Amino acid sequence: xxxxxxxxxxxxxxxxxxxxxxxxxxxxxxxxxxxxxxxxxxxxxxxxxxxxxxxxxxxxxxxxxxxxxxxxxxxxxxxxxxxxxxxxxxxxxxxxxxxxxxxxxxxxxxxxxxxxxxxxxxxxxxxxxxxxxxxxxxxxxxxxxxxxxxxxxxxxxxxxxxxxxxxxxxxxxxxxxxxxxxxxxxxxxxxxxxxxxxxxxxxxxxxxxxxxxxxxxxxxxxxxxxxxxxxxxxxxxxxxxxxx
Amino acid sequence: xxxxxxxxxxxxxxxxxxxxxxxxxxxxxxxxxxxxxxxxxxxxxxxxxxxxxxxxxxxxxxxxxxxxxxxxxxxxxxxxxxxxxxxxxxxxxxxxxxxxxxxxxxxxxxxxxxxxxxxxxxxxxxxxxxxxxxxxxxxxxxxxxxxxxxxxxxxxxxxxxxxxxxxxxxxxxxxxxxxxxxxxxxxxxxxxxxxxxxxxxxxxxxxxxxxxxxxxxxxxxxxxxxxxxxxxxxxxxxxxxxxx
DNA sequence: CGATTACTTGAGCCTGTTCAACAACCGTGG
DNA sequence: CCACGGTTGTTGAACAGGCTCAAGTAATCG
Numbered sequence: 001x002x003x004x005x006x007x008x009x010x011x012x013x014x015x016x017x018x019x020x021x022x023x024x025x026x027x028x029x030x031x032x033x034x035x036x037x038x039x040x041x042x043x044x045x046x047x048x049x050x051x052x053x054x055x056x057x058x059x060x061x062x063x064x065x066x067x068x069x070x071x072x073x074x075x076x077x078x079x080x081x082x083x084x085x086x087x088x089x090x091x092x093x094x095x096x097x098x099x100x101x102x103x104x105x106x107x108x109x110x111x112x113x114x115x116x117x118x119x120x121x122x123x124x125x126x127x128x129x130x131x132x133x134x135x136x137x138x139x140x141x142x143x144x145x146x147x148x149x150x151x152x153x154x155x156x157x158x159x160x161x162x163x164x165x166x167x168x169x170x171x172x173x174x175x176x177x178x179x180x181x182x183x184x185x186x187x188x189x190x191x192x193x194x195x196x197x198x199x200x201x202x203x204x205x206x207x208x209x210x211x212x213x214x215x216x217x218x219x220x221x222x223x224x225x226x227x228x229x230x231x232x233x234x235x236x237x238x239x240x241x242x243x244x
Numbered sequence: 245x246x247x248x249x250x251x252x253x254x255x256x257x258x259x260x261x262x263x264x265x266x267x268x269x270x271x272x273x274x275x276x277x278x279x280x281x282x283x284x285x286x287x288x289x290x291x292x293x294x295x296x297x298x299x300x301x302x303x304x305x306x307x308x309x310x311x312x313x314x315x316x317x318x319x320x321x322x323x324x325x326x327x328x329x330x331x332x333x334x335x336x337x338x339x340x341x342x343x344x345x346x347x348x349x350x351x352x353x354x355x356x357x358x359x360x361x362x363x364x365x366x367x368x369x370x371x372x373x374x375x376x377x378x379x380x381x382x383x384x385x386x387x388x389x390x391x392x393x394x395x396x397x398x399x400x401x402x403x404x405x406x407x408x409x410x411x412x413x414x415x416x417x418x419x420x421x422x423x424x425x426x427x428x429x430x431x432x433x434x435x436x437x438x439x440x441x442x443x444x445x446x447x448x449x450x451x452x453x454x455x456x457x458x459x460x461x462x463x464x465x466x467x468x469x470x471x472x473x474x475x476x477x478x479x480x481x482x483x484x485x486x487x488x
Numbered sequence: 489c490g491a492t493t494a495c496t497t498g499a500g501c502c503t504g505t506t507c508a509a510c511a512a513c514c515g516t517g518g
Numbered sequence: 519c520c521a522c523g524g525t526t527g528t529t530g531a532a533c534a535g536g537c538t539c540a541a542g543t544a545a546t547c548g
Binding site for chain 1: 320322323324326327328330341342343344348349371372373374375376378379381382383385386388389390392393394395396397399400401402443483484
């Protein structure tokens with residue numbers, strides 16, 4: 001399974017439609033093709049302190065953001081306060097794609113974070129001029145859909161241990177995709193965030209970490225650094241081949 | 245909350261970008277603007293018998309479909325057979341939007357169903373000529389994302405009763421949006437499908453229906469026709485104002 | 489009309505929750 | 519430097535919601 005945001009890193013962030021664009025009949029762009037990522041790279045930077053919100057549900061959607069450093073927790077709350085973390089966004093991930101005029105969830109930095117922010121109005125202008133950008137947005141949205149579907153299946157069908165291990169393995173795969181150590185994970189969020197992501201209580205998350213440690217499958221430093229010992233056993237665990 | 249597919253019906257299915265298109269600088273369409281829905285309405289019809297699959301996960305994605313009559317169950321399965329229903333698609337709903345080259349889930353007709361099917365290749369040609377169509381696809385994808393996020397929150401955070409009532413109320417709202425009776429629901433799927441959608445066993449679904457009936461909040465005819473009695477009490481139940 | 493599939497209901501069990509206490513960590517200020 | 523309070527994480531014990539297993543009933547279809 002993909003980390004929800006991992007999809008964005010799984011391909012070059014340049015639209016595969018760009019090469020075709022200039023040759024579309026009836027469409028003669030007089031500008032230099034620029035990818036979505038290019039636009040975001042140029043956008044102004046904004047710093048957010050740990051625990052501060054970038055936006056909250058219901059806010060008018062004014063910008064889309066790309067995380068430069070740090071981590072962001074995207075979540076929704078039910079009327080009675082129950083919280084569900086939809087996704088985490090890490091460096092490179094884009095937040096807020098979509099055409100609604102309101103934010104559909106809350107975005108809170110879990111640690112000190114920097115993001116670039118680009119006005120949606122600008123994006124709409126660009127996208128309506130440039131079908132390649134619009135298609136790239138479709139692509140990104142489809143990948144987000146694929147990822148959240150996988151997460152839905154995971155969280156609804158899997159046991160506590162399977163969920164947590166799936167989460168760790170997704171982070172590991174993400175690390176590998178970035179050329180970083182696949183066995184060493186930094187968790188830039190609290191147990192509460194992880195619990196609300198996986199649909200578990202903080203106690204169950206903690207207990208499950210302890211169990212994995214006792215099984216010799218992971219090591220934990222200061223709560224936030226995880227070292228994966230037996231990747232293959234962990235994969236088996238995640239898939240319910242329950243040796244424990 | 246929206247029924248997952250309801251989003252598609254919540255707005256006219258004509259792109260709001262159409263009026264702008266002819267005036268885009270550098271883009272001179274020499275054809276009559278046609279909406280995504282128009283294209284789908286013209287597409288050839290295909291009949292599927294109850295329990296037959298339209299496609300399965302991993303199949304090359306060749307078409308997108310629009311349900312004309314009947315109902316379709318979209319689901320994924322884990323390696324060990326656990327099943328999660330992602331969504332149901334009813335008349336008017338579009339299945340398979342997105343730019344992956346493979347189907348990401350299974351689509352099975354729950355009852356005898358007719359769909360129109362349009363080749364994705366045709367859609368890509370249209371979308372790369374017509375930024376309005378591409379933007380309309382983005383819009384549809386965002387709505388699908390919003391809906392699945394809501395469903396994720398519901399299924400992970402809510403109790404069995406809350407989930408089932410939320411499901412019934414979504415169907416009711418959908419009926420109302422179509423000008424049909426909001427109090428009378430047809431359930432064109434089995435208890436197993438409902439259970440796998442809500443992350444519950446068939447027994448719990450059945451028991452919960454019985455409980456709602458005992459509370460006098462619904463009536464059930466032949467298992468498939470539900471009549472909602474106390475909408476306001478049901479809404480309270482769905483939000484966890486647990487009078488039961 | 490019998491066979492099959494779908495649904496309902498019951499009883500006991502299990503996973504993860506709740507409630508509670510405790511430990512570790514961290515920044516602040518004396 | 520350490521004492522202190524607040525936050526975050528860990529662990530234990532009892533509970534409960536939904537699951538499993540099992541039996542029985544209703545609807546459907548050849």
